[in-house]
Amino acid sequence: MRLQAPENMVTFTFDGRRIKGVPGEPVSAALLANGIKLVARSFKYHRPRGVMSAGAEEQNALVTVGQGAQAEPNVRATTLEVSEGLEVSSQNAWPSLRYDMMAVNDLISPFLAAGFYYKTFMWPRSFWEKLYEPVIRRAAGLGALSGQTNPDTYEKAFAFCDVLVIGAGPAGLMAALTAGRAGADVIIADDDTAMGGRLLRECEDIEGKPAREWVLDALAELDAMPNVRRMTRTTVTGAYDQGTYGALERVAGRFAPDKPLECFWRIVAQRAILCAGALERPIAFPNNDRPGIMMASAVRAYVNRWGVTPGKAVTVFGNNDDAHRTARDLAAAGIKVAAVIDSRDDAKVAGDYPIYTGAQVIATKGRHGLQSITIRHNGGTRMVQTDCLAMSGGWNPTVHLTCHMNGRPTWREDIASFVPTPQSIPGMVTAGACNGSFTTAACLAEGAAVAAEVAAGLGLKPKVTVPDADGTAYALAPLWAVPGKGRKWIDFQNDVHVKDIKLAAQENFRSVEHMKRYTTQGMAPDQGKSSNVVALAVLADATGRGIPETGTTTFRPPYVPVSIAAMGAGSQGKGFAPERFTTSHKASVARDAPMIEAGLWYRPSYFPQMGETHWQQSCDREVGYVRNAVGVCDVSTLGKIDIQGPDAAALLDFVYTNMFSTLKVGRVRYGLMLREDGHVMDDGTTARLGDTHFVMTTTTAAAGLVMRHLEFVLQVLRSDLDAKVISVTEQWAQFAVAGPQALALLNTVLDQDLDDEIWPFMACGEVGVSGVPGRLFRISFSGEHAYEVAVPSRYGESLFRMLTAQAEVMGGGPYGMEALNVLRIEKGFVTHAELHGRTTAFDIGMARMVSAKKDCIGKAAAARPGLSDWGRQQLVGLRSTNALTAGAHLFEKNAAETRGNSLGYTTSVCYSPTLQMHLALGFLENGRARHGEVIKLRDHLRDVTEEVAVCDPVFFDPTGGRARG
């Protein structure tokens, strides 16, 4: 029911039923206004549940929002804003919320005590996966994901400030005002739709005017300060090192086009002031979970802030003075207060309604909505008709963020609560209710004082002025669980009750962590925000220890659940990693080449032609281009590093196993690079362009790694070397031109014709390419007469088109990764398939390349006995007339295919159109001594068994005459 008829109402649906609500109010308020008490089913026993709170701590009222792919499960109805057309549904109930079959669990609950599942479902063994687990899984879980791609937009952002104020209640507003007035850059963040915190729900005065007016004035002042940024609907979710905070913003105006649903903020603050307030805690009494039983402060929020009355005859049950506020406010609003039950004998309270002191609620009735409660009072019992019970077990300061760096809160006996331990988070101070200071006057004063301290610490000159407000002390006598029989719920979300915790203690799960893990207390979506303290008080009682001695579990981020989409915003689809495109990308795509990932790059797999139906046909043709005419391939993705300086050659001698200081200007040499652990890191060619100028190439995959490695050597290991390295990978578009016609093709684009005399094998230098200054390297990764020609990237696409067009005239054309791979396998050149991080120079037959004349990275470690043992698996070639597979294992011909018998494995395979047979590279124990032998290749996964002949890995043109000629 609403106290007054609102003006602008919109319509939304709950389980298909059309409901009127006020835009911006929480869905929970609209449901209550429409008399809807039953909104959810509990996790384990499927008990009927209603709205319990008016904030982010809500335990019961979790709903699903939206339909189809947009459906979002487990949304708290208490923080979900009403908007036109919003579709809200209940969850975890079948066939309907009202008649839920799984409620049978509640009937058999005596057999489902904490941890029962550890003790059964063990026989027969195979039934776990087949029967028990599927049944348990189907019963478990709250809401459901749609299983479809999330269609909504999310965002991430960074923000920076001097002072981050977390929470905008009285303490937070005062802190922001004080710091802002002093000139600090302030961000004030609050999870509510409006700032003011507790003041929005209380009937109090500040400076002689209603608190809510004071809030509006404060907000106006903050908005007028350019150095203050207000962030509403923004929950600070985690505290991280060096003043970094995570925060989740629910962007206003859900589902507007282009607008993100949520934004995950990374806020960096020099200082933070935590003003997170406090959460009211429930009392454990039998059947305290019926729809209609709510937190006392939540009842005030619905009445005072949202103008909604949650019941017609409300009862209040508390152990502290604060509970009586609810009774007073209800009476003032003209709502019937059926009874006020205060567990304290000595409570001094008055009101125009029945008050029972020294009394307790011992029973409740009403399955789908509270109908009555039973009170124990003066040795007797009394039943009271009521449809709403407001309970208050006292307040828990919201200390969570102060524990995110493993800090432990401190127990304060006088308020029976944990408060933050100072300095738990470097740079963070606390003020107000989260600090255990519950009165408005104390909150305002602390907020101002703490902010002044913080501002002064930043070198500013703050002034402190504190408005007048209510400072009436808050008194409480702890009551955690009402004595007697019946199930008294503590963790409403995970259906943990007092007996579960006692059972845990009985079975020696006495550590608070064991109790939590055994009973699942505090592990539900609310992470025990309201229930943990009650639970550990019950545990302390059961184990005969005090609460401080029992200790708490650790609060960990995030403070409220954070959607994966928000924290992973931008990565859906291609956004996970940058895409890198070569200059020839468009031209390759225009030739219908499938583009495949090579690290972050895209490279053409092959260039299909009319009539070709299988990649192998294209590949064979492209291999033929290179072997018989000329092929063109974009090799720009290989790393290129410019190395200059007086010690450039010394640097290369140190990072390569072989000598580079002896390399002549205008020549290229192959180099092998080790990690310091003695294994091969990368290989490539390095060209000497001048006396003190080299350009190194790396493999595509290792380009970044090698660059960092060189900087490491120069800055850390050998800062005595005067040399500079810079990547020129992107500067040059580089193309391999390979095949018998390579020189002829090249001469069609070069400004001056070349021949073998001027440009022999392994020569390099500068050339004019169609009027553009370029570079030419006579190197070959195919074993053919070949060059790599480079031009500044702006001309890359143009040169690629020119070269491929000319190649086609000569009976050749472009070739892709597939052909490139076949060409290099035929020649026994290794790539990352062979250099997989575990191979040594010895393994690939390059032990000779480790120069004895100098030290180099990895040389000492490579000399360890295990790295050059003859029993190691060595690179070999394998031939067969039938197709082979990579990743197959190698065995003696008649050996059983077991681990102990495995002698090696294959790394790369191809069909060689040149040799017209199937080839493989692989590693074989003592392989170099076994050339000519026949062994067995076995691939269990693809069911391939072949006899293969072991041979030298260089299958084609072993003398290298073609490349040199």
Add this chain to the structure above:
Amino acid sequence: MGYSGLRVIKEGFFGQKGWKPVWRDPAPKAAYDAIIIGGGGHGLSTAFYLAKEHGMTNIAVLEKGYIGGGNVGRNTTIVRANYFLPGNSEFYSHSLKLWEGMEQELNYNVMHSQRGLINLFHSDGQRDAFARRGNAMINQGDDAILLDRDGVRDILPYLDFDNVRFPIYGGLYHPRGGTARHDAVAWGYARGADQRGVDIIQNCEVTGIDIEDGVVKGVQTTRGVINAKKVGIVVAGRSGQVAAMAGMRLPIESHVLQAFVTEGLKPVIDHVVSFGIGHFYISQSDKGGLVFGGDIDFYSSYAARGNLPMKEHVMDAAMTLMPMIGKAKVLRSWGGIMDMTPDGSPIIDKTPTEGLFIDCGWCYGGFKAVPGSGFSFAHLMATGNHHEPAAKYRLDRFRTGVGLMDEEGTGSQHNLH
């Protein structure tokens, strides 16, 4: 006291009053035949197998906090035997067999669920590397199936096959891979050990190791001196500190690995899915929470809490691979302290001190090793001989370079794994 469905029903009728403590809380004795330092999964399983397989019951497990409070209680619960290098292959194969009989062996339901694990690959080269792995698994007698893209689509239809940054080429399917209820493993071994007479001593921190003439004599603890003929160090991330008490420097760096859990959701992910290229792996617990993790935070740390960039990276990977989980919400993230070795494989060995043994270096893969590690370490401690499946986990392999087990191929140096 035996556990059974019947017993659960009986106790249901009688208000659960008959359940006894799952393990006792004895005071430490002055001396034991053997002491295990560390009451985590590996320490408790070592104690269990010492008692069960070798009849050593006059032994104690010393735990500085509460048992199972380390990595066994903060991981992503994955159980698998999909290693390919000799040394690892036979060890994890043995460990998985122990998992398969664990519930009956312990009379404790650890909810070991062999729901199948799929390692995705995203290029021809990765496929071939996984083929080598899968073939090694079958050589070992374990199970592996190579799925192509359509094969993956059949069992994981919710992955993004059309727009993902690194397209899915296929997956290596390990049907016997799965998950288990992590805490229960610690409790189950504790119960089993306790029933065989092992003293499990919580809140007992070891502060020194007594060594005379190169022979171990016992340990000093916050609860007094305890003598022992044999001492086993099984303390994961704290290995460096405890080994230092015996004058050792280990090839170990401690790093934080984060893990995450969402709220309970109706069944949506039925397998364990591993997205290696994005360093992301996920499964759904029986309670419905999505449990997932990523790579280590990449700096040595004992803080047991993670940083934001790695959290974001994990969520980024989730969103590109399976954008249907975007609306699931992370409830909690935590960090375990991983004892990282240079080559990413563990150590189960004697130390230079006679009677002092060490079991460490499990990196971020220790959970699935809990039974195998305990079994093999118990064998070593009891007999003085290496247990065959764990015989290659030698401390000196880094010095000699013999038998390095670098499964990832990133190098046998620190901080490359």
Add this chain to the structure above:
Amino acid sequence: MAKLIALTPCAGLLPVSSGGVEVAEVVFDRLMSVSPFAGQERAVSAKLKEQVGAGLSKINRRSGLVTWFGHGTWIVAGDVALGGMAAVTDQSDAWAAVSISGARATDVLARLVPIDLGASGFKTNHVAKTMLGHMSVTITRVGPDAFEIIVMRSMARTLVHDLDVAMRGVAAR
């Protein structure tokens, strides 16, 4: 002989605008990286002053045609000749450069860049080597509401895409 045709890194991608923020390509004809050899910084600076009118800028700063470009490295938007005093490398084609301007340009970049680009701390001609999304970038403030962003040439498309998404998000607020 046919002539080679030059294409700029962002050809066909820019300009784009949304919510009053515009992204346009910045074309540099010459970009030379300069890394002075040991002990040569002063000499290099003097020489540069002669050749391009500005010496080596301070770290994190741009001065005329000279922009600090990382540890021990500057990039000069013009021809330089420093024979033997510094490693000089032609980078004219290595980078894609864009400008982003408009009243909410800072808000757009706050979606992508992990540093504070606010006007109070990051003034005109201030330079930051940092990240934008998953990419390494160099950001220079070139005016009250304008920045220049330099990224690897091959990543031009991702840069434009990331900026475009952020711009539309800001515009929708």
Add this chain to the structure above:
Amino acid sequence: MRITCPNCGTRDRREFYYLGDALALDRPAEDAGLGAWDDYLHSRDNPAGETRDLWCHEAGCGAWLIVERNTVTHAVHKATLAEKVKR
């Protein structure tokens, strides 16, 4: 975690690459022997507390840094350019 790069100022951890213990600076001679190389490559103090390690501001200025920090609290005390460290 945030680290103050001597060139760039305080930056988020995501811009940095971590290498490990700063003992990497003290590279043994080629012939120092297996033991010395084993210590250098593998053995670590692995302190729970103050440590000194190597980082690279990879996504920033590219400088290699020696960072003094605490492995338990994650406090970062100081970062200096590796090339300026005397040895």
